[in-house]
Amino acid sequence: RREMMVAFLTEPATLMILFTVSLWSGSTAIPAILASFSKGPLPFHPSLLIAAMAFILVFLGENARLPIDNPSTHLELTMIHEAMLLEYSGPLLALMEWGSMQKLLLYLLLGIDFFVPAGIPPTFALSGLLEGGLLLLGKLFILGALLALIESLFAKLRIFRVPEFTALAYLLSTLGFLLHFVLEG
Structure with missing residues (x-):
């Protein structure tokens, strides 16, 4: 229940971050966003900076990292993500941990591609890859x-305090989205 609460509270912020980034590429499809970012340097803009700050907060919340959750805890009252893993052991626990690591890697890669896209090869040449x-x-x-x-x-x-943390992420992402229109209009 706790993990679903955090996911529920961070999803609107994630969507606003995606919309803010998509304003620069003209598409909400992630491959199109990456293709447009790989063409040239990403402009330094306050809306992207604020969206990056919101992404950091969403990243911490979605991946059950500190300050939202302590992934190394064994106290049931303080667990968010780890509480789901209490009933698993052996290979099933390994699969759950592996899925959590994949989610962490996916969010890291999305953050890199959205906010630090330098070095994305424009072609599939071996040297570029x-x-x-x-x-x-x-x-x-x-x-x-x-x-x-x-x-x-x-x-x-x-x-x-977790809803306040995720509300801050949502407010920052909405501010970044609106700031794009204010500064570009």
Whole structure:
């Protein structure tokens, strides 16, 4: 129930972030967004910066990371994501953990592609793919270090503070969306 609450509260912010990013590409399809971002440098715009800040909050909430959830806890009263895993063991627990890691990687890759698209190869040439792959690994390493820093600096929020955290993500994403029209109009 707790995990569904967090997902329910972060989905509107995720949609607003996607809409904000799609304003720059002219499409809401993720492949079209990536294709338009790989053509040239992404413009530095306040709406994209605010959407990136909202994406960080959504990323932390959706992936059950600190300050929303502590993935290494074993206290039932403080668990959000880990409470679902209590009834699993062995290979089924490994599959659940693997799915959680895939979700984390997917969000990291979406964040990289939306807000730091430099190095996306425009063609499928081997040299471009190798260069883009190495650059992607470097970006993933940097984001992993930033995630470790965030988790080291912040304490877990109380469960009744989580809606405020996700509301902040929604407000930032809506502000970024509206700011695009204000500054471009």
